Each structure stands twice: as structure tokens, then as C-alpha cells.
Amino acid sequence: MEPQRKRWKGSTYGSECGSDSWTVYPVLSDEQSQDVELVEAFAAPVVNKKETSRLLRELSSLYPMSGLQHIKRVRAVKGSPQPLEVLLCLVSDAPHMEILSIDSLLPSGVKNDAFGEPFRVKIPARPPLTRPQFEQAGKHWPTSFHEDKQLTVALRGELFSAPQKARMHAYMMSAVTAAKAGSELGMEAVGAVVVDPSTEKVIAVGHDSRGDHPLHHAVMVCIDLVARSQGSGCYSFDQYATCTFTPPASDTSQSAPSSLPYICTGYDLYVTREPCVMCAMALVHSRIGRVFYGTACADGALGSKYKIHSQKDLNHHFEVYRGVLEKQCEDLTSQEGFQRRVDY
Amino acid sequence: MGTEKSFCPSDEEIEKWMSSAFDMARDALQNGEVPVGCLLVYNHEVVGRGRNEVNETKNATRHAEMVALDQLQDWCRRSNLDVSGVCERTALYVTVEPCIMCAAALRLFKLPVVVFGCRNDRFGGCGSVLDISSAVLPQTGNTFKCVSGHRAEEAVDMLKTFYKQENPNAPKPKTRKE
Secondary structure (H helix, E strand, O other), X not given: OOOOOXXXXXXXXXXXXXXXXXXXXXXXXXXXXXXXXXXXXXXXXXXXXXXXXXXXXXXXXXXOOOOOOOEOOEEEOOOOOOOXXXXXXXXXXXXXXXXXXXXXXXOOOOOHHHEOOOEEEEEEOOOOOOHHHHHHHHOOOOEOOOOOHHHHHHHOOOOOOHHHHHHHHHHHHHHHHHHHHHHHOXXXXXXEEEEEOOOOEXXXXXXXXXXXXXXXXXXXHHHHHHHHHOOOOOOOOOOOOOOEEOOHHHHOOOOOHHHOOOOOEOOEEEEEEOOOHHHHHHHHHOOEOEEEEEEOOOOOOEOOOOEHHHOOOOOOXXXXXXXXXXXXXXXXXXXXXXXXXXXX | OOOOOOOOOOHHHHHHHHHHHHHHHHHHHHOOOOOOEEEEEEOOEEEEEEEOOHHHHOOOOOOHHHHHHHHHHHHHHHHXXXXXXXXXXXXXXXXXXXEHHXXXXXXHOOOOEEEEEEXXXXXXXXXXXXXXXXXXXXXXXXXXXXXXXXXXXXXHHHHHHHHHOOOOOOOOOOOOOO
């Protein structure tokens, strides 16, 4: 049999539905996306600014606040007669006391009159991992921040250049087309495309086929089509004109034999709808490089119900982005979208 | 979920079918595959059996359970029986806890009960890494019951034997900074 190669229409999409009509955002781990966790501490103003460094030395030997290296011990307070405040200790490390006072917090040895009235304050318990977390943390108490610049750009939805977005648009368009073809055969309207980003070549295109087999979701179909592109695999989707793969023979260029593809290593997957638990874990087993999806779904395992791509204990993790061609992908899943397609 | 809550394999059944599942696992080991074997039993009849065949197919989803579920599907077709009707009364016997993917697949097939040998700390989907077997996932089939621990040590030993050998199909790891 002769599988068809995917033909590209190029970037001929109108601007109203072109690659600037959607924004792609990273799907981060819980650690990266959760709210800042806080822990209670005692702080006090410094009476004489010039004594600050000596006081800090004494405080850090008295209360090292270990595990909170990201916390700045001093903060500046604008418009106050005492412009600096220092952290004395965590509430949990403080000695028992009836009334909050400097004397009960600082035993002899430290010059107690160097501090103003102590007070309780909530400070960030963990180092911020993203700029939003850093900004949120800073509202409570200043922290240090080792910024991942790429992540910051990604969170603004600006990680990919216009030419990159145009390519992503074309790949997802092809997944949308596959989804529609599947849906016309009575399958769920989900499509997927596997791409080798190093060559920008489409390796496989597939659509949901669960009418034949309850496990033949679009992603599972694509994983087997990739196996077929490597001369193996265990199913035939030849009856579906839109389920295709790039035959292995066509890619014996100068690339070294050692770089033979191994399952989905280094490949990108574009899928119209967020994968379910089975598909997400299948992508872990297949060592997928990155996943881009259009729209989320309730039982989804790459962001909604689970974040299997960043699940601790698993031996492979990958980046996930959502929002590629979001509108078109959403239309596929909603009944309304289905109706609209039928009416046209 | 099964209509009769009593649908649970007896000790004798477990003994008998797990022994066959171990034979399948041994076959996988001899063929350079991760040694996991399983059986799907409906009405005292084996309607699917499988062992891991990932390397053979270059498809990383070809776990024993997935292979056996394909057979069950074919068996129902041949016997002219409704898949969901059969699954309702089918138990899976597998040497190792199903992984997250397989646990979700078993939910989608609406299998009510899974008997397994040892836990799967790397990928387990029935409590070890995630608990897909009992999670609230309204669009992902039904929850299922697990019976675990039968010949667990033997199952672990087989896995250890496998992981001691290098997977000849995996690419050589690049020198990693530890």
C-alpha cells in the first residue's frame, strides 16, 4: 500500500483565523502554577540603620532560618521613620511567650534596644519558580528569584515567533482536518499530528477511531502510525484515508545510522483536544518531545485532571502547551460546532 | 461497576489463572521484553492473553494488558457477543500492577476487577504512582476493584532480572551530568 503524504496548503489563512488569532501558553507543573505558600514569622524595625549588618550577623547565628534561603532578611519600608525591617525568626522557632516582646525573642547578647516593636508577618515558604509567583511572593516579603527567562516569556504567551506559530498553525490545521474526517465516519471529532521538529516533517496524521475499538483514540492511532513509519506497528488504519504516516524509506538521507528514530523521542504531537489519562501516559511511554493541544477537556491528563507530563516518579517528562488554534479545536468538541459544520 | 457485588475471583481461580499469567511473563522475558503477562477470563474461559511486546512492535503502548484487550475484542466479535456485556463479567489477572495507561484502558473497557502480583513503583496506575483505578473520571469508563499481592516477590524478581540486562532497543544514553 502507498500511504499518502501530507500536502501543505502553506500559510494562506486569512488574518481573522490566522496564527495571530490564538495564543499558546505552557501547561506548568503544580509547583510552578500554585499560589505562594506562606509561613508566619516575627519581624521588627531597625532603629539605627547603620547597625543593620551587625544585627543581621547576630540574628542569623541565633535564628539561621534554614530552608528559607530565598527569603531576604531585610526589607525597605517606604515613608517610614524606620526605613528597614528585619526578620527575627519563624513563629515556630520562637520561644514560648505570654506577650510578644523583643526581650523574649532575643536572649542576652543581642542589643535589644536596636529594634522597634516586633510584629507578626507572613513570608513565602518556598522559592518562587515563575515571575507571577515572584510577584505574588513580593507582596508579602521580598525574596530572591532565579528567573527562567524563557518561562517568563512563555507565560506571557510570547515564546514562539511568528514563523514558528505559522508552522504550528499548519500542523494543527491538519489535525483539525483529520478530526473532521473522523467525525464524518461517526468517530469523535479528535485529530492528531506527529511532527519531527528537527526536519519539520510530518511523521503521522491520525484521527479518533473508537467506533472500531474503544482504545483507538487519535493519540493512540498516531503512536502506532509512528511505529509503522519505523517499519513496525501492530494495526492497520489503511481504511482511513486521513490516517497516514511518512514511509520510512523516504527518509534515508545523510543522517547517521545512529540517529535512527526510537519510538516518539524528540517528536512533537499536535492534538485538537487535551489527551485523556491513557493517551497522556502512552505519550510518556513513547518518550514524546512536546505536546501542543487546542482545547482542554474535563478528564484531561495534561493539565485538567492530572499533569502527567510533570508527574513526579515518572521517568520521562515533557513540555505541554495549550491554545494552538483554540477556537477551531473548541468548535470540534462542542455540539454547536458540529451543527455549524453540518449546516455549511 | 458490576451489578452483582459478589463478582470476585475465588482463591482457586486466582491461583490457577495467575500461574498462566506468570507463564506469559516468562515468555516476555525470554523474548527481551519487560516480563509482564496477563489473562482475561470470562465465564471460566480465557478470552484474551498478552505479554509485553513493545520492542517487537516499536509501539511503547503494547503492554500485556493492551494486547489482551485486543484479543478480548476479537473474541467478542468472533463469538458475536457484546463487548461491554462480556467485560462486565471479566477479570484481569496480571503479574504486575497495571500502569497508568493500562489502568485507564481497563476503565474504558469497564472491567470490574483486576488481580495483580506486585506493585509497579515506576508506572503503577492502581495506587503506586497514581490511583486511576478508583479516581473520579466521569468520561473515562468505570472504576475497578484490585486484588493484589499474589506471588508478588516472584513478579518483582522477574522485573529485576530484566532491568539488570540493558534494553538493547533503547538508544545509548548520552553522558549525563548526575
